[in-house]
Amino acid sequence: MKEYSIFIFYHKNNKNSFRAILGSLDKYELIQLFDFYFSSNLQKLFALIREKKSFYKQMFLMVSLMTSQFVEWTGYLKSIKAENLIKLAGGPHPSGLPLSLKGFFDFVFYKEAEVSLAEFLRNFVDNRNFIGTPGIIYWEAQKPVVNKHPGRININDFPPFSKRFKKYGPLEITRGCFFGCKYCQTPYLMDKEVRHRRVDVILKWVEEMFKSGMKDIRFITPNAFSYGSCDRKKVNKSAIYELLSGIRGIIGKQGRIFFGSFPSEVRPEYVDEDIVEIVSKFCDNENIVIGCQSGSNRILEFINRGHTVEDVMKAVNIVKKYGIIPVVDFIIGFPDENEEDIKKTIGFSERLIEKGAIVHMHYFMPLPGTPFWGKKPSPLSKDIFSWIGRYSSKGKIFGSIEKQYQFSQNIYDILRRIEFAL
Numbered sequence: 001m002k003e004y005s006i007f008i009f010y011h012k013n014n015k016n017s018f019r020a021i022l023g024s025l026d027k028y029e030l031i032q033l034f035d036f037y038f039s040s041n042l043q044k045l046f047a048l049i050r051e052k053k054s055f056y057k058q059m060f061l062m063v064s065l066m067t068s069q070f071v072e073w074t075g076y077l078k079s080i081k082a083e084n085l086i087k088l089a090g091g092p093h094p095s096g097l098p099l100s101l102k103g104f105f106d107f108v109f110y111k112e113a114e115v116s117l118a119e120f121l122r123n124f125v126d127n128r129n130f131i132g133t134p135g136i137i138y139w140e141a142q143k144p145v146v147n148k149h150p151g152r153i154n155i156n157d158f159p160p161f162s163k164r165f166k167k168y169g170p171l172e173i174t175r176g177c178f179f180g181c182k183y184c185q186t187p188y189l190m191d192k193e194v195r196h197r198r199v200d201v202i203l204k205w206v207e208e209m210f211k212s213g214m215k216d217i218r219f220i221t222p223n224a225f226s227y228g229s230c231d232r233k234k235v236n237k238s239a240i241y242e243l244l245s246g247i248r249g250i251i252g253k254q255g256r257i258f259f260g261s262f263p264s265e266v267r268p269e270y271v272d273e274d275i276v277e278i279v280s281k282f283c284d285n286e287n288i289v290i291g292c293q294s295g296s297n298r299i300l301e302f303i304n305r306g307h308t309v310e311d312v313m314k315a316v317n318i319v320k321k322y323g324i325i326p327v328v329d330f331i332i333g334f335p336d337e338n339e340e341d342i343k344k345t346i347g348f349s350e351r352l353i354e355k356g357a358i359v360h361m362h363y364f365m366p367l368p369g370t371p372f373w374g375k376k377p378s379p380l381s382k383d384i385f386s387w388i389g390r391y392s393s394k395g396k397i398f399g400s401i402e403k404q405y406q407f408s409q410n411i412y413d414i415l416r417r418i419e420f421a422l
């Protein structure tokens, strides 16, 4: 048993963040200094901490949080305490609204944390000034202290996973987004600079994952068809070809590739016949997920999507032509969205469904760090819920709209109260 231990809340919504973090701890040769415990259940993780607390000189709790999770677990997060426990938080919610974590966590890692977390742990075990680590926020005499962020990493220099833990999953190929949709945290928390992982680096990891028994290759990217592109207006077809043909060359017929589908998606104006042909040649996708978000061009402009409803219809037709199912993402309940806009989204969704698309419906969340933070979600009438229910029962619409509706109201009410009380 080691002197130090790390307890990770390894929940399905946050696994991808921790995979990258473990990769960075591996890179900095920190893994061997700690015992690690993982649980996807917060109560079980806290029970484990209580059980193990007398065995370690110092324990660290690591939690990555989305805003909906923070709201869900607000009452519970403070319940774990031990003299030898330091509580660390990171992820989208702590980056967007770090001060809301006062009293819940000892240190907040804002924005990307591959460097700051590794440096913090190294400083701690080497008995150096760990509170001076760049990229963290903590409280001194109830006042927040914000240490300057160390800056963006070159993702080619950082492993997407830890080879020691072999906790493999979707491979991050692009970080950052050219666009600035007003409801989305990606460009505001990760900056608009887009960084792509090089093909040779990705192929090395695919080989590694495939050797360890992982047969399905999926990707993390805000817009799969932007891979390799340095300009939001230009699609880099040769980079996509090189990537997908290279992966197929490694995994042969024993593995499967999913590109432009869960957990990533594509923007409609990036869809053209050449790209979809490349996908259908090398990939196993049954579907391609297209981000639309509204059937009203007025709302698309208001939320700064940078495309039109017509672009979406064109993309759906191309995808269908190649025998792939278009799954189209929508969000309803944007601030100032009126009945007329919602009717347009309903009408447009029905047209897409007639064409053979499946609709993934979401409810708007006012997320911290975005231009829509603090904006009131527009309510939905009973008729909208019944319309969604009707199409859901036919398998044409899916999503957790009722749950999101509740979370969204809670984010608006609870978090704003916390923020104003700070």
Ligand code: SF4
Residues within 6 Å of the ligand: 177, 178, 179, 180, 181, 184, 185, 186, 187, 222, 223, 267, 291
């Ligand atoms: S919604 Fe997609 S395209 Fe828009 S800013 Fe976010 S990641 Fe970029």
